[in-house]
Amino acid sequence: AQTIHQWPVAEIKAVGSPLSLGCTIKGKSSPNLYWYWQATGGTLQQLFYSITVGQVESVVQLNLSASRPKDDQFILSTEKLLLSHSGFYLCAWSLRTTNTEVFFGKGTRLTVV
């Protein structure tokens, strides 16, 4: 069975500090990977997607970056956090075929103070 593990579960960080969030997908070879962001009470906004190792496409510019160093790992980071970065970050995966279900991880709750 496929599992998706996100870390950390929650973070409280200061404005201007760096951030690194990660997720790992086990049990599925070469999945498509995604990062989504959700403001409190808001909709899901896709930030990045990746269809293969080393290749990441940006969907929305939020002063964040993403990398896929391994087939099963996706990292979201920034060198300087803004207050507007607060929210719920969700890593997700899907099969590489078109129009299939997207499965979400449990998410990371980020509070920037």
Add this chain to the structure above:
Amino acid sequence: QQKVQQSPESLIVPEGGMASLNCTSSDRNVDYFWWYRQHSGKSPKMLMSIFSNGEKEEGRFTVHLNKASLHTSLHIRDSQPSDSALYLCAAMNTGGLSGKLTFGEGTQVTVIS
């Protein structure tokens, strides 16, 4: 840019009642609709998907799709307190990269005893 509009923003339903949620896409290339349910503080879970005109039923949940008007609706009958959640509609373009979903703002459903 594609927009997905959901209505109503919020809905209060008595236990045992029917909840009806609506979703429309502005993109004529959309072919696939997904309904996700997100309980407070949790990640979204796929509830139902629909690709063809007509109706699909799974237990207490029924989803309709009218491809000509790009409108989908979700109906929950015999609503239970556990159905209280944010319901997100997502649309995907024809032949689009799997997982490149555009989400609506969601409908917050509250089931009261």
